[in-house]
Amino acid sequence: MMALVKRHLALYFDNKSGVFFSLLGALITFVLYLVFLKNNMLASWSQLAAPQKLLDPWLIGGTLTVTAVTTTANGLNRMIVDRELGTLADLVLTDMSFIGIQFSYLVSAMIIGTLMQLIMFVAMVGYFNLTDQFVLSPAAILPVMGIILLSSIVWTTFNLLILSFVTNLDSLGKIGTILGTSAGFFAGVYLPIGAVPVAAQNLMKITPFPYNAAIYRQVLMADQLKTTFKQVPQLRHQFEQTLGIGIQLQYLTSWQENALILVGFSVIFGVLTLIFAKSSRRKAINKV
Amino acid sequence: MILLTATGITKKFDAKTAVKQIDLTVQAGQLVAFLGPNGAGKSTTINLLTGTIAPTAGTIEMAGFKPDNRQYQKQIGVVFQKSVLDNQLTVWQNLKSRADMYQGVTLTPESELITAFGLTSILKQTYGTLSGGQRRRVDITRALIHQPKLLFLDEPSTGLDIQTRTVIWQTLNQLRQQQGLTIILTTHYLEESAEADFVYVIDHGQIIAADTVEQLQVTYAQSQLMIETDYPEVVLSQLAPEWRVLQTNHQLQIALPDDQQAIALLTKVRSVVTHFEFRQGNMDDIFMALTGKEIR
Numbered sequence: 001m002m003a004l005v006k007r008h009l010a011l012y013f014d015n016k017s018g019v020f021f022s023l024l025g026a027l028i029t030f031v032l033y034l035v036f037l038k039n040n041m042l043a044s045w046s047q048l049a050a051p052q053k054l055l056d057p058w059l060i061g062g063t064l065t066v067t068a069v070t071t072t073a074n075g076l077n078r079m080i081v082d083r084e085l086g087t088l089a090d091l092v093l094t095d096m097s098f099i100g101i102q103f104s105y106l107v108s109a110m111i112i113g114t115l116m117q118l119i120m121f122v123a124m125v126g127y128f129n130l131t132d133q134f135v136l137s138p139a140a141i142l143p144v145m146g147i148i149l150l151s152s153i154v155w156t157t158f159n160l161l162i163l164s165f166v167t168n169l170d171s172l173g174k175i176g177t178i179l180g181t182s183a184g185f186f187a188g189v190y191l192p193i194g195a196v197p198v199a200a201q202n203l204m205k206i207t208p209f210p211y212n213a214a215i216y217r218q219v220l221m222a223d224q225l226k227t228t229f230k231q232v233p234q235l236r237h238q239f240e241q242t243l244g245i246g247i248q249l250q251y252l253t254s255w256q257e258n259a260l261i262l263v264g265f266s267v268i269f270g271v272l273t274l275i276f277a278k279s280s281r282r283k284a285i286n287k288v
Numbered sequence: 289m290i291l292l293t294a295t296g297i298t299k300k301f302d303a304k305t306a307v308k309q310i311d312l313t314v315q316a317g318q319l320v321a322f323l324g325p326n327g328a329g330k331s332t333t334i335n336l337l338t339g340t341i342a343p344t345a346g347t348i349e350m351a352g353f354k355p356d357n358r359q360y361q362k363q364i365g366v367v368f369q370k371s372v373l374d375n376q377l378t379v380w381q382n383l384k385s386r387a388d389m390y391q392g393v394t395l396t397p398e399s400e401l402i403t404a405f406g407l408t409s410i411l412k413q414t415y416g417t418l419s420g421g422q423r424r425r426v427d428i429t430r431a432l433i434h435q436p437k438l439l440f441l442d443e444p445s446t447g448l449d450i451q452t453r454t455v456i457w458q459t460l461n462q463l464r465q466q467q468g469l470t471i472i473l474t475t476h477y478l479e480e481s482a483e484a485d486f487v488y489v490i491d492h493g494q495i496i497a498a499d500t501v502e503q504l505q506v507t508y509a510q511s512q513l514m515i516e517t518d519y520p521e522v523v524l525s526q527l528a529p530e531w532r533v534l535q536t537n538h539q540l541q542i543a544l545p546d547d548q549q550a551i552a553l554l555t556k557v558r559s560v561v562t563h564f565e566f567r568q569g570n571m572d573d574i575f576m577a578l579t580g581k582e583i584r
Contacts, residue, residue: 003388007374007381014376089340090372093361094389094434 008108022074025180026067029189056128061216062189068151069183073159075112079105113152143219157269164277187213194242208265215258217245291316297346306332308493321484322474329493330474365431369442375416390434421452441473478571508577509569510543516563
């Protein structure tokens with residue numbers, strides 16, 4: 001299977017513009033924040049000391065979520081492309097099982113998601129370190145790696161479910177566009193979750209987006225939250241609720257709960273995919 | 289030795305029947321051609337034999353295995369009509385990734401197959417930048433990478449120049465001699481099918497003739513004698529009633545069973561003949577006689 005995974009990865013990373021476009025959603029959130037949102041948000045939290053030290057990692061969390069969504073989607077596209085161009089018919093002639101081939105797409109999408117999140121993470125931490133003297137707490141590094149991996153898994157299963165309804169290459173591009181533009185809203189990066197109407201909040205809460213962003217933020221902002229709110233602890237709950245650092249269900253979710261919710265979503269997506277997917281080899285090859 | 293048998297295979301796509309009750313026997317080591325116009329059902333037949341699609345009715349068997357069996361799949365190599373390798377990757381990357389997907393197949397840049405098809409110099413080239421002929425050679429190499437017994441070629445030389453076709457066929461013939469490779473090909477190149485040991489002529493999803501090229505020639509392809517004369521009625525009076533004649537002004541085209549009859553006729557009418565041409569029946573004539581149409 002490694003040979004096939006290697007091929008998928010080579011095809012993804014070989015296509016430079018494809019890599020760029022799979023990051024576009026994340027880059028837009030990042031630039032949008034720098035150009036428009038940052039000043040606005042800094043002003044609205046001006047009662048806090050050094051709010052950018054909170055808002056920078058907040059933005060990183062949301063952007064990484066968007067990155068995970070769009071890059072795994074892009075990686076998984078290979079599955080549909082191969083089916084539609086007839087490459088799958090050739091692959092099934094080899095000694096690899098059909099399940100093994102399908103699995104290779106999942107593994108490569110997860111690897112792509114993980115690598116691209118890592119790249120974005122390093123780039124953003126580096127940028128904020130230069131501009132805002134943001135320093136990442138070493139204790140956060142290991143948990144962040146864990147979340148990067150978890151996000152890749154969750155969004156690969158999510159995209160797998162979406163793609164089981166795709167029957168041609170044309171709709172593949174359309175879905176990618178919709179996903180890339182809506183991910184920023186759903187993850188609460190363009191607008192914090194507390195700033196949108198309750199109905200929209202409820203819609204966001206039935207997707208994995210806000211939980212994924214929340215768990216990132218909880219880990220990345222942990223130290224700074226303690227420091228900043230030492231003086232004004234009464235403001236902390238409202239701050240976390242508004243910015244989606246913890247999602248308001250009955251109470252604000254903890255990072256452990258967010259992790260569990262994400263795993264739960266992944267399982268649901270996996271099961272649904274098994275129900276809807278073109279599970280039979282011949283069906284998949286013949287596109288009927 | 290019989291390598292593959294298909295009995296009564298039928299394939300329906302919704303209301304349309306693409307292949308109707310086809311029976312086939314392929315002998316080991318033979319080159320078998322499926323000849324037919326576009327849309328005749330050749331590719332469907334190939335897809336049934338490679339296990340890509342399942343027949344609506346009928347059975348296909350090779351050494352006791354059905355097409356969806358892994359043991360069956362191991363024995364076959366397929367060159368698809370449309371290229372299925374990755375345009376963005378190099379020739380080597382393409383071949384290596386496929387080779388690694390087979391158990392017990394090791395491919396090196398020095399492998400015999402790679403040199404036989406003349407790929408050594410283009411191994412590092414991106415597949416998408418190759419010419420049509422180079423691409424075809426890579427496709428065939430990929431299909432043979434696991435040393436199958438039976439190679440399927442779906443329209444292998446469509447759009448290829450004559451030199452490339454020659455190289456491909458030289459190598460394939462060599463493999464047939466050395467390893468006893470069996471080949472099934474679909475084609476609408478008559479010259480290509482003329483090389484075959486056995487020809488199935490397919491039209492409208494049915495086999496309308498199945499025989500060796502020689503036998504088909506005897507049965508369907510009569511020799512053609514063209515005579516130019518100012519007295520066509522003199523020539524016409526000498527013809528046997530069963531000979532087909534096409535007359536245009538001073539030109540007569542006569543279908544004859546053999547050379548001797550042509551010599552006899554020419555001798556009788558030599559005083560009125562201003563010009564004549566004679567040619568043996570070929571695959572074109574066979575095809576015309578069978579399907580009533582030019583190859584399209």
